[in-house]
Every structure is written in structure tokens, then in C-alpha cells.
Amino acid sequence: MTQTLTDEERADLKRAAFGAVFLVSNAEPGALSMIKESIAASNAFADATGLVQEVLTTGAVPRLPSGPDDVRATVLPGLRRAMEILRVKAPDEATGYRATVLGATEEVARAHEGISPNEAAVIASIRDALDSVS
Numbered sequence: 001m002t003q004t005l006t007d008e009e010r011a012d013l014k015r016a017a018f019g020a021v022f023l024v025s026n027a028e029p030g031a032l033s034m035i036k037e038s039i040a041a042s043n044a045f046a047d048a049t050g051l052v053q054e055v056l057t058t059g060a061v062p063r064l065p066s067g068p069d070d071v072r073a074t075v076l077p078g079l080r081r082a083m084e085i086l087r088v089k090a091p092d093e094a095t096g097y098r099a100t101v102l103g104a105t106e107e108v109a110r111a112h113e114g115i116s117p118n119e120a121a122v123i124a125s126i127r128d129a130l131d132s133v134s
Helices: 007-027 032-048 050-057 066-087 092-109 117-131
Strands: none
Touching: 007 032, 007 050, 007 066, 007 092, 007 117, 032 050, 032 092, 050 092, 066 092, 066 117, 092 117
16 A cells, blocks of 8 residues: 655655765766766666656756765665655555666666776665665
């Protein structure tokens, strides 16, 4: 059974997903790679289904804190909160959200010369955050 998400909850889900992509993209920065990575993330979000696709592909791009350390300190708890929201209000969407976020981060990492060790470490921290709620 799915309950309606508030605008704030939708924003939380979107900010966490976009933040996860940002963390991976900044693990190996570069101007050309940023363009490829943005396209990869957009495609991964567009390939989502149901509520997850709606939340991630409608409305404005969320604002993230400035600086990678601030983003990391916000995004990882945000991913945990997103999973908590979905498990309570839309349990059928939780697995899809997790898969979409991880898929997007992996696509972003692969978009330019494959997944580097730095990107793999960031993806592992994102996976841990997504899996930390039971």
C-alpha cells in the first residue's frame, strides 16, 4: 500500500539521489567527464519507473550544499531518510529507488574511462547508506 508523499518527502528523495550522483561525479572531477556523467545520470533517472521516476524527473534540479564535504555530510543521511520514507509510505518503491540510485551512480562512474577506485569507494558508501535502514 502506498501513501501519498508530501512535497518535502519528494524533495528529500530527489535531493538524496542527485546528491549521490554528485558525490560520484566529484570523486574524479573533469569538465568533459561532467557532461558525460550528467547525461548518464539523466538517462538512469528517466529509466526508473512509477513513483521513483516521477519524483526524480519532474520539477527543478535540487539545490545541494556547496563543497564536497558538506554534500557528503548531507547526502548519506539523506539516502537513509529516503529509504525510511519509502519503506513506511511506499514500500513497493523502495527497491526501485535503491536500484535507480545505485544504477545512476554506476553509470556516472562508467561514463568516463570506467569506474575508478575513488568512485568505487563513494559508490560503496552510497550502497551502505541505502542499506542501513531495515
